[in-house]
Amino acid sequence: MKKEEKLLRRLVIKTYHIEDVELVDQVSIENNRLRISMQSFDKLITKSQQIQKIEVEIIPPNDHNRWTNSIMDIIPISTKVLGKLGEGITHTLTGVYIMLTGIDEAGNQVAEFGSSEGILKEQLYLNRAGTPADEDYIIAVNVTLKEGQGTNRAAIIEAHRICDLFVQEIRDKLKKADGRSFTEKHEFYDKIRPNKKKVAIIKQVAGQGAMYDNQMLPLEPSGFTGGRSIIDLGNVPIILTPNEYRDGALRAMT
Amino acid sequence: MGIGPSTKETTLHHFRDPLLNVVANDDDIDLVGIIIVGTPQHNEEKDFVGKRTATWLEAMRVDGTIISVDGWGNSHVDYANTIEEIGSRGIPVVGMSFVGTQANFVVKNQYMDTIVDFNKTPAGIETEVVGENTPNYLDAKKALAFLKLKMREAD
Numbered sequence: 069m070k071k072e073e074k075l076l077r078r079l080v081i082k083t084y085h086i087e088d089v090e091l092v093d094q095v096s097i098e099n100n101r102l103r104i105s106m107q108s109f110d111k112l113i114t115k116s117q118q119i120q121k122i123e124v125e126i127i128p129p130n131d132h133n134r135w136t137n138s139i140m141d142i143i144p145i146s147t148k149v150l151g152k153l154g155e156g157i158t159h160t161l162t163g164v165y166i167m168l169t170g171i172d173e174a175g176n177q178v179a180e181f182g183s184s185e186g187i188l189k190e191q192l193y194l195n196r197a198g199t200p201a202d203e204d205y206i207i208a209v210n211v212t213l214k215e216g217q218g219t220n221r222a223a224i225i226e227a228h229r230i231c232d233l234f235v236q237e238i239r240d241k242l243k244k245a246d247g248r249s250f251t252e253k254h255e256f257y258d259k260i261r262p263n264k265k266k267v268a269i270i271k272q273v274a275g276q277g278a279m280y281d282n283q284m285l286p287l288e289p290s291g292f293t294g295g296r297s298i299i300d301l302g303n304v305p306i307i308l309t310p311n312e313y314r315d316g317a318l319r320a321m322t
Numbered sequence: 323m324g325i326g327p328s329t330k331e332t333t334l335h336h337f338r339d340p341l342l343n344v345v346a347n348d349d350d351i352d353l354v355g356i357i358i359v360g361t362p363q364h365n366e367e368k369d370f371v372g373k374r375t376a377t378w379l380e381a382m383r384v385d386g387t388i389i390s391v392d393g394w395g396n397s398h399v400d401y402a403n404t405i406e407e408i409g410s411r412g413i414p415v416v417g418m419s420f421v422g423t424q425a426n427f428v429v430k431n432q433y434m435d436t437i438v439d440f441n442k443t444p445a446g447i448e449t450e451v452v453g454e455n456t457p458n459y460l461d462a463k464k465a466l467a468f469l470k471l472k473m474r475e476a477d
Contacts, residue, residue, distance in 0.1 A: 183450065197338050198453050266383065267387060269345055269357070270359060274360070274361055299360065
């Protein structure tokens with residue numbers, strides 16, 4: 069019987085650490101500094117049927133004694149540089165994460181089963197796998213939906229889509245980051261370990277409607293565009309490779 | 323009933339999921355894949371996706387599985403059903419869920435004897451603090467240890 073491991077696919081994730089974030093009039097990544105811009109939002113929102121406005125706020129580390137609307141998602145900024153999701157090379161930023169929050173014009177929080185609005189330091193548990201660390205920057209993207217749209221699935225999808233277009237501008241710069249000047253480099257393999265116990269992980273996720281949805285296999289890691297909703301797929305089980313999953317194949321829309 | 327803020331697994335959580343890292347890095351385990359299954363509205367559909375999940379596992383000839391659930395309440399109906407479909411096929415199964423004091427299972431069966439509760443609050447409740455009641459490395463290690471025991475018993 070064959071004993072040795074068989075390597076199927078390689079994924080390299082290079083991290084680029086950010087120590088400072090600025091809101092200016094153009095997007096750039098240089099010397100551990102991320103500059104972002106809101107200019108593209110104006111055009112995007114004018115065309116939107118559901119969104120009234122979007123605000124972006126840079127929250128420095130330990131500056132969490134401030135109001136937040138209900139938190140819809142925390143999103144890493146990652147991009148494919150070579151290959152498709154689950155193989156090749158991915159660049160990702162560390163030290164900064166996107167926090168998508170939502171409210172409607174009438175002041176209703178965008179939430180489905182309990183909401184998390186309040187003072188940020190009381191509503192966000194830091195240093196978990198799914199939340200920023202003490203020393204991280206947060207880019208808060210607050211979406212104000214038109215009145216009553218918070219329970220409309222199309223409006224929630226639109227909020228994620230527009231937030232993703234904003235992130236894409238950063239991704240397009242991150243793609244061009246020097247391949248040798250990364251902070252950390254991690255290599256992962258999808259592999260077969262013959263004669264070991266075969267185990268599958270099952271993740272049961274939400275799939276019923278607005279704020280109770282998940283998308284799979286977007287074009288960019290942890291992105292929105294190109295993803296398929298578990299609702300539209302009939303909630304049937306879909307198999308991901310370990311590398312697809314760790315390359316951001318699942319976008320939470322809960 | 324669904325995903326409360328404190329149990330919500332964010333996109334960042336999925337990107338650096340402790341459960342994946344623990345299982346993938348164990349040299350005694352051949353991780354075959356991650357199955358994503360949803361939670362449809364009607365009971366007929368819940369049965370349908372639960373059965374399809376168990377059929378996948380049977381076809382993959384797995385020795386065992388860990389099933390983690392995002393959310394509680396109504397989601398636990400899907401969860402219990404899928405675990406029953408898996409367990410009744412003789413496949414060792416370990417669960418991970420928020421339970422605490424607030425989210426006791428609305429339905430239960432004999433295959434739900436090893437559930438890792440990833441509640442992190444003393445009161446055992448949905449606190450509406452994002453990230454608070456989500457699974458960490460210790461929870462994932464416990465689940466894998468339970469599964470190894472169950473797989474050994476099944477041998």
